[in-house]
Amino acid sequence: MRTSFRVGAVAMAAVAVLLMSGCSSPATGGDTSAPVSLSYWAWAPNLDKVVDIWNKAHPEIQVTVQKQDGGDPAITKLLTAIKAGSGAPDLIQAEYQKIPTLVAADALADISGTIGSDVKGAFADGIWNSVTLGSDALYAIPQDTGPMMFYYRADVFEKLGIAVPTTWDEYAAAARTIHAANPDDYLGTFSSGDAGWFTGMAQQAGASWWGIDGDAWSVDIDKTPTQKVAAYWGGLVEEGVIDNKPMYTPAWNAGLNTGTQVGWLSAVWAPGVLAGNAADTAGLWKAAPMPQWDASTPATGNWGGSSTGVTTQSTHSKEAVEFATWLNTDPAAVAALVSTANIYPADAAAAKSALTAAPAFFSNQPDFYTVAADVAKTASPFNYGPNVNVAYSAYNDEFAKAADAKTKIAFVAAVTNMQKITTDDLVKSGFTVK
């Protein structure tokens, strides 16, 4: 039984090799060792074109991209394959907030032993922290990030004589001026629909919502930094100078285009969204670093971003790590990621050399990526936990109530409720929680 299976497998491998060498260059025909083939689940657009570059240069390690629908479905599929014991790919594109969930399900391999010692230096500390979970292990290699920036309508600011806010106090003042000048206009909106957005702002204020303390998790949502952020936005919404409607609605899209939304606290990928939703305003926007809590120590948070992980089912983890390292740190690979997959690379130095011309929508701001690179360096460290999904859905519900109530007290209470729901879920599942 076993022997016949082996014979069959060898025969199939041989056929595969013959077929492969048949379509590639005949020079490799004499090679006796079969090439390692790796499968890679990813959803970034055109990633297969970047992988083609690798495949051409490395006939001995062939990578096949299996395109996924998106971050959530890919992870659900992977978790199912891990449970089933087979069917997982060698490599997976995983968003940072999914990593603890994947590690908890034993889906990601610890690759700290096979990684080159120079890789860590390519990434900002905050990002590195999200792929190590603050431990000695390494669960993925960072690919892209979404450092948060402040986008504003430069023409409106000029007309009203407002300087670009560098602190949150100045942001609040600018919000008041804009709303006073035209009651339909807002500098921004507090969106209960976008947990990642609020997380990024809490991160900027110094929050880290989960932590590992020995053999126990800690949940630190209801602490000073997040309370401060919630109270700040609750105050502005209560005052009526900041809108309370969610983002990514037809109304919000129209507001960006017609100019009733005068600013947007977003991430480095915002130009793509603005170009799609607010085409009429091309050339009128500018990007600046986030307003600060403490102007002497500039900080930012991340909204979005993903990494490349090696799964526990991969039988070629060494080769997989080699490929993942190349993909995310090799200058040529990163340049290709930028130009064909449209991502903002996590590797700061490679990003700098790859991103030179500003996005077309921001042609009025040639130094767009210089600003972005300076901002990206200031990302604060942040730990995700094993039930980010629960915390995020609690955010949606609790802050929807708060935004509807339009009171500062309700915003602060929402943080407390998030903490309770998140902690209760961990305790209920049996996690040790401090």
Add this chain to the structure above:
Amino acid sequence: MLAPGIILFVSFMAAPIVYTLFLSLQKKQVKGLGLGSGNRTTAFAGLDNYIASLTNADFGASVWRVLLYGLVLIPLMLGLALLFALLLDSRRTRTTGFSRTAIFLPFAVPAVISSLLWGFLYLPAVSPFYWVFDRLGWDVAGILDSSTVLFAIANIALWGGVGFNMIVMYTSLKAVPTDIYEAAKLDGCTEVQVAWRIKIPIIAPSIVMTALFSMVATLQVFAEPTTLRPLTNSLSTSWSPLMLVYRDAFTRDDIYSAAATSIIIAVVTFAFSFLFLRVVQKRAFGQED
């Protein structure tokens, strides 16, 4: 002869129900940090999930919400459906073919699509209605605000549901022999009297059936609030009981609680339907006994 029916029933009805029951008695059990292999197992939970569901304030609130929603929706929807059916059946009505199709057509639009469509009409910034209100100088509050969002959802269901119920009632009206009406007319009945004293009592069984279907559909409302949720702050992820089940199963990754809540919903729906039929059966189907 029965085999295909039994096989289908067992594989697509009985087996999933038994599996759901099985899941509802289990729970996830994690040790320590839960990182790495072997730290996650499932354990027998007994009735814990049921107790948690029944004492969950969110679940209670969602049940009251859909009861209120049904109270608003069902009388309006069936009333309109009956009115349209009677009007179409009236001798004086012309262009019945066109009217029938026009009233029925919204039923052919999937709930997700109609919710998206109405969502646009509800948002003041992009709605043509609010544009007109604005021009007229009226200050109309957003219908997606927390005090009126229930009506916004009921309106979508009404728009989609009237046509279907009307067709059911109209079809049974068409099955009534016309000589009854002629006799009534000879006795001096007006159209309204014919409708009230003859037509409605005769089609009472269809009205009961549509009411039953509407009640079951109401308890299961999901697509409309889920589609509208990203547009507003007034819809939570547990607005309706099924939304809560969906959130627990797919967002919170707790399939066990979701299974228990599903069983409770199924039992309550069944009990409701049974009670309702019991109460109205005598009156509606009395003549058939």
